[in-house]
Amino acid sequence: MQEKQQTAMNRRNFLRAFGGASTTAVAAAAVTLTPGEAQAYDPGEEETRARYRETEHVKAFYRVNGYETLKK
Amino acid sequence: MARMKFLCDADRCIECNACVTACKNEHDVPWGINRRRVVTINDGKPGERSVSMACMHCTDAPCAAVCPVDCFYTTADAVVLHSKDLCIGCGYCFYACPFGAPQYPRVGNFGSRGKMDKCTFCAAGPEGDSTEIEYAKYGANRLAEGKLPLCAEMCSTKSLLAGDGEIIAAIYKERVTQRGYGSGAWGWQTAYRETIDV
Secondary structure, eight states: OHHHHHHHHHHHHHHHHHHHHHHHHHHHHHHHTOOOOOOOOOOOHHHHSOOOOOOHHHHHHHHHHSHHHHHO | OOOEEEEEOTTTOOOOOHHHHHHHHHHTOOTTOOSSEEEEESTTSTTOEEEEEOOOOOTTOHHHHHOTTOOEEEOTTOOEEEOTTTOOOOOHHHHHOTTOOOBOSSOOSTTOSOSOBOOOTTBOOSSOTTOHHHHHHHOOBTTTTTOOOHHHHTOTTSOEEEEEHHHHHHHHHHHHHHTOSGGGGTSHHHHSOTTOOO
């Protein structure tokens, strides 16, 4: 009975010790891996530059959608 | 700097779905995804209105605000684009978007529905302009070719307008002014009778 209790205690001690160690490890990791500012995706200047140009094609679209053209 | 906008003149839309078909064809959009669709209100009743809907390229885009991997970006001409390399297909943008623009290639739960796909205002994505890889991921880059979105360019009734927000707003304003007594000049009251309850 005594032996049985001792085994049980040992197991609990082990878990307690293991739990304590892991908590310390997590704390240490938190200190070393301090998260920085979140970085938004930046595809760069080349990809964010304006592609729109008022070409003849685009001007023709505006012209045919205007009311004066629609009326004819 | 011009800001790209869509504007659907609901009094002119006849729900032909040509914009939807043109978009699917131009970008080789896979089955199950519609970057653009036509929504009809009061279908079959007097006063029925249809409006062509896609990504509205919001100024302060809610999809970008909720994205956990920050895959959205806005170009200098105010087009909201995203990177499919970063997208994890979580679906948050779909819940955040007031227009239901984000679409997914597969039906599934968190992370299993594939990369999000949406209207790009025919400006494709972050890969090089008009490259094969860009086309495969996002479709054609008409804006880089000096053109406008095909959905608007081939609208049969000139309902869907796209381009510089200030110019298309001026075109719409001119139309509204010329129609005279409200929208009825182009709608049901003209087609049937003046007394119809719209």
